[in-house]
Amino acid sequence: TMVDVSHGRLDARIPLTGNGDDIDAVSTQVNAALDRLSGLVDGMREVSANIAHDLKTPLNRLQMILEQAADKTASGETVSAELADARSESRQINDTFDALLRIAQIEAGARKARFVDLDVGSVVDTIGEVYADVAEDDGKSLSTTLVPDTKWYVHGDRDLLMQMLANLVENALRHCPPGTAIELSVTKQGERVLVHVRDDGPGIPAGEREKVFQRLYRLDSSRTTPGSGLGLSLVKAVADLHGASITLEDNHPGLAVIVDFPAVREPAA
Structure with missing residues (x-):
């Protein structure tokens, strides 16, 4: 099996005897590692294809802008507009690569050394305060619903x-029309803390909800709006690092995003 894998057959797995002995135990662990390896390789292939596809357009635009600037320079015309456009395009390309690097660092677990027990409700409250005016300026509303004198502790950075909550709110602001109401809230179910981001906008089709977490993936309806398609990929990476799960549900109308964290006890005073 390992020879097959070394030759590129990443779907090869060690057959189990079914006896439940040590060989089966080791085989199960090796197969799990191979599943993880296969998933990572598939992800790398997909990311490479997406990068080639999604960054080709802005790079081509940048080349065309520079060629126009070169032609104008040769004829003695001003090129200030072309330089401004080129700077904007190059900034967008750099932002895309920076986001890819941040996601890679998060997925590698590099930030876990900064984890502490903290009240996620205070994080939600801060995001609500920061983005309330932004939403109002954009013709939308953002409200925060928290139970008074209650804290929801999770282990995290x-x-x-x-950043995760900011990306979720910005995603709603970017893709929802004026008049949309966005709500942030926190609840607890047993040993889980749930952070909710709801809106009454157009929502996401059920068949697209898992795909939106893929790097550089964008809904067809979103391709005319600014963005790299990495905001929700970063959200997923941060959630995974914190042992949290993300669920996208229909908000009737709109979208409900639920981030489900393992709860921790309140730190000793």
């Missing part, structure tokens, strides 16, 4: 959780 505050900065990463802020």
Whole structure:
């Protein structure tokens, strides 16, 4: 089996005897590792294809802008507009690569050393305060619903959780029309803490909800709006790092995003 894998057959697996002995135990662990390896390789192939596809267009635009600037320079015309466009395109390309690097670092677990027990409700409250005016300026509303004098403790990195929630709110602001209401809230179910981001916008079709977490994936309806298609990929990476799951549900109308964290006990004073 390992020879097959070394020759590129990543679907090869060690057959189990069914006896439940040590050989079966080791085989199960090796097969699990091969499943993970196969998934990572498939992900790398998909990312490479997506990068080639999605970055080719802005790179071509940048080349065309520079060629126009070169032609104008040769004829003595001003090129300030072309330089501004080129700077904008190059910034978008750099932002895309920076986001890919951040996701890779998060998935590698590099930030776990900064984990502490913290109240995720305070993170939600801060995001609500920061983006309330942004939403209002954009013709939308953002409200935060928290139970007074209640704390919801999780084990995590505050900065990463802020980034995750900011991406979810910005995603709703970017893709929902004026008049949309967005709500942030936190609840607890047993030993789980649930962070909710709901809106009454157009939502996401059921068949697309898992795909939106893929790097550089964008809905057809979103391709005319700014963005790299990496915001929700970063959200998924941060959630995975925190042992949290993400569920996308129909909000009737709109979209409900639920991030489900394992709860921790309140830290001793």
